[in-house]
Amino acid sequence: MSFDTAAFQIDPTPRRADGEYMAHATIRGTPPGGVAFTHLSGDLAGFDLRDDAIRYASNWAEEWLNKRYGA
Incomplete structure (x- = not known):
């Protein structure tokens, strides 16, 4: 990610x-x-599995942020 992850x-x-x-x-x-x-x-x-759901949601959120605020 190229944006400030601390802001999210x-x-x-x-x-x-x-x-x-x-x-x-x-x-x-x-x-x-x-x-x-x-x-x-x-x-x-x-x-x-709970861990699979967490991993999927985390990855989805990072991609969502990247599309909007990445380089």
Whole structure:
């Protein structure tokens, strides 16, 4: 990532639903020269393992930030 990662907080905590972990991400931050925001991904995908859901949501959030604030 080419932007200041300290300006953003990613919370990839999955939720448990119907016997699986639903990956989703909450992104909070203030981009350089911008306005503070919170972005909710919504459900991204279901996983049997909690760690897989966290990894997926974290990667999704980093890609989302990169598309908007990367070089």
